[in-house]
Amino acid sequence: MDQIIQNRVRIKLKTYENELLIRSCSNxxxxxxxxxxxxxxxxxxxxxxxxxxxxxxxxxxxxxxxHFEIRIYTKIIDVYKPSSKTIDALMKLNIPSGVDIEVKI
Structure with a gap:
């Protein structure tokens, strides 16, 4: 169990627009x-x-x-056992400016 947790990258995406979040996740x-x-x-x-x-x-x-309302949409993507090619591909990825990204290793 410890080995699986150590070899995981968690990507957390936040945005105010739902369509922008869906496009970023699919990308x-x-x-x-x-x-x-x-x-x-x-x-x-x-x-x-x-x-x-x-x-x-x-x-x-x-x-x-x-009354004014702001909605914050959030999605999480877990990557298990990422290789160096995977991390390089994620670093080169273009993501729209309205999306906040948190990456935990």
Whole structure:
């Protein structure tokens, strides 16, 4: 069990746009599958919502408010026993600017 955990690379992707996340995941999976490495994912994590409440007018009508929501979409991809070719292919990969990537070894 320890050997499997040590030989794993976890890629965590976060973004505000769901379509951008799906395209990035498919691009990563396509690149990894060329190097014939075992992958698990993409695993969808629960969508996080941040809700902001703003007063419509600064002085009067305290009951009149607007709510704004930001959704954060997250997916995880696990790569088991990556070779040097796999890591090089991941480093050269072009990913859109709206996607945040965390890589844990």
């Amino acid at each position: 990563i999976i396509h690149t990894i599958s060329k190097t014939e490495t075992k992958i698990l994912g993409p695993i969808s994590m629960p969508t996080r919502r941040k809700i902001y409440c703003v007063l419509r007018s600064p002085h009067v009508d305290k009951d009149s408010r607007e």
